[in-house]
Amino acid sequence: MSENKHRxxxxxxxxxxxxxxGGFMAAGILxxxxxxxLDPILKEEAGTEMVxxxxxKDLTTExxxxxxxxxxxxxxxxxxxxxxxxxxxxxxxxxxxxxxICTHLGCTVNWNGDKAHPNQFFCPCHFGRYTKDGxxxxxxxxxxxxxxxxxxxxxxxxxxxxxxxxxEV
Amino acid sequence: xxxxxxxxxxxxxxxxxxxxxxIPLMPLTLSSGAKAAVSGGEFVQLLTNEIERQLxxxxxxLPPFTYFVTEPISECTKRLNDWTNELKESGMDHVFxxxxxxQWKEIEQQLSGTLFSFPAVPFEHMDEAYKRQIVQxxxxxxxxxxxxxxx
Ligand code: FES
Numbered sequence: 118m119s120e121n122k123h124r125x126x127x128x129x130x131x132x133x134x135x136x137x138x139g140g141f142m143a144a145g146i147l148x149x150x151x152x153x154x155l156d157p158i159l160k161e162e163a164g165t166e167m168v169x170x171x172x173x174k175d176l177t178t179e180x181x182x183x184x185x186x187x188x189x190x191x192x193x194x195x196x197x198x199x200x201x202x203x204x205x206x207x208x209x210x211x212x213x214x215x216x217x218i219c220t221h222l223g224c225t226v227n228w229n230g231d232k233a234h235p236n237q238f239f240c241p242c243h244f245g246r247y248t249k250d251g252x253x254x255x256x257x258x259x260x261x262x263x264x265x266x267x268x269x270x271x272x273x274x275x276x277x278x279x280x281x282x283x284x285e286v
Numbered sequence: 287x288x289x290x291x292x293x294x295x296x297x298x299x300x301x302x303x304x305x306x307x308x309i310p311l312m313p314l315t316l317s318s319g320a321k322a323a324v325s326g327g328e329f330v331q332l333l334t335n336e337i338e339r340q341l342x343x344x345x346x347x348l349p350p351f352t353y354f355v356t357e358p359i360s361e362c363t364k365r366l367n368d369w370t371n372e373l374k375e376s377g378m379d380h381v382f383x384x385x386x387x388x389q390w391k392e393i394e395q396q397l398s399g400t401l402f403s404f405p406a407v408p409f410e411h412m413d414e415a416y417k418r419q420i421v422q423x424x425x426x427x428x429x430x431x432x433x434x435x436x437x
Contacts, residue, residue, distance in 0.1 A: 199339070222296070222303055222343025241433045242344040243303055258303075 167269060167276035171204060175275065176212065180205040180228045180238075180249065185277070202277055203228055203238070207250070214266040214281035215251045221259040227250055238263065250284065287346045288338060297346065300302050306345040306432075307378045309369065309399075310334050313386035315355040323355065325328045326386035326406035329421075333404070341432065351383075359389050363396055370398040380435060384428070402431060 136164045180203040189198045203215045203226075217225045219240040226247065230239030237254070238247040246254040251263035267278035287293035287304065297304055312327045331350070338347040351369065353362045370381045381399030383390070386406040396399050404424060409417055 219343060222300060224343040225340040240343075241436070242341060 127272070130286045167267075170202060170214075170277045171273045171275045172273060173212070173270055173275050176204055176275070178206055178208075178272050180215070182217070201225070202280075203263075204275065205249075211270055212270070212275065213250065214268050214275070214277055216264040218264065218280070219245050219259055220253065220261040220263065221245050226263070227273060287341050289347070289349050293342075293346075300378065302437065304344055304346060305378060306380040306382065306436075307373050308334055308337065308345050308347045308382045308384060309366075310347075310350040311387060311390060312350040312352045313355045313387045314352050315388075317344070319355065321410075322406060323387075325409050329407050329409060330384050330386050332421050333424055335372050336421065337384075337428055337432065340425075340429060344436075345382075345432075346378075359393060364395055367396075367398045373424060374398070382432065382435070399434060402428060404428075 127235070140202055160187075166187070168185055171181075171183045173175065175181075182201055182203055184199060184201045186197045186199055189196060201217050203217055205213055207213055215238075216222040217227075217238075217281045219226050219242065221240065221243060224242035226238040226239050226240045226245070227239055228239060229235060231237070231246070234246055236249060238249075238251070240246070240259070243258045245257045245259040247259065247263055248254060253259040253262050262283040264282055269276045287296055310327075310330045311325045312330065315323050315425050327350070334347055335352070338345065351366055353365070366383070373381055382402060382404050383397070384405045387402070390397070390401055391403050409418060412420075
């Protein structure tokens with residue numbers, strides 16, 4: 118009787134410990150999986166943060182280049198990525214903030230970079246060109262317009278968010 | 287483009303557009319003069335990274351060509367020219383070297399690629415803002431030099 122009791126309690130003991138350990142193991146395996154699943158979502162949020170870039174009163178009808186930094190997290194560490202934007206006000210007073218990244222292979226475009234084609238954005242890599250509003254000029258390599266930054270104006274300051282393909286902003 | 291899987295995939299797809307290789311030339315030593323060598327190398331790395339960012343669609347930034355300062359310059363030259371010929375054979379039209387090691391300037395004519403050399407800047411005594419300004423200035427200079435080679 119006493120032996121029997123002893124045996125049961127040992128079984129119970131094993132039961133408890135094994136479920137306990139198993140639970141820990143399962144958690145150990147599952148936690149990173151959950152993290153993996155959620156991580157892209159978390160990252161997305163970090164990327165949409167808006168950063169102050171310029172004073173609205175400094176903007177002109179001529180595109181000007183503004184440099185700024187955004188925090189990025191890649192697989193290994195967090196760092197600051199330098200970014201730039203070409204910003205101007207159109208005839209309606211609307212702010213246009215263009216990404217300088219050429220939609221062809223990613224070089225940095227310049228306003229008025231090519232003397233032969235004034236008032237255009239010019240990409241020095243394969244001579245891609247865009248009109249002032251960022252539309253790619255047919256016959257040059259870029260396949261799409263320059264991306265536009267999401268923006269907001271608060272307290273006289275211009276904040277930029279993510280650059281998105283035209284039509285999505 | 288950088289020496290990464292992602293960029294190499296792009297290179298393989300868009301080969302016809304990528305005709306330029308940039309190689310930082312970087313002296314190594316751990317004896318006296320190490321600090322100067324490192325600070326020159328660091329500067330070159332800052333410069334070439336920034337250039338890569340701005341012109342990534344046309345150029346490939348390779349890992350640095352490294353050599354011990356005790357390696358005779360004739361040996362280095364031979365090795366570097368071998369790299370260069372290899373690259374030209376795989377379809378690169380321009381091979382640009384960027385360095386702050388003065389030695390190369392003296393044997394420039396013997397090189398198969400184009401040399402861009404910069405005086406080493408004593409970064410250790412500079413504050414961040416000034417440092418950034420210098421890198422910016424030199425980058426613009428180098429950028430224009432590259433672009434004028436292309437046209
Ligand atoms: S990267 Fe701009 S035209 Fe090719």
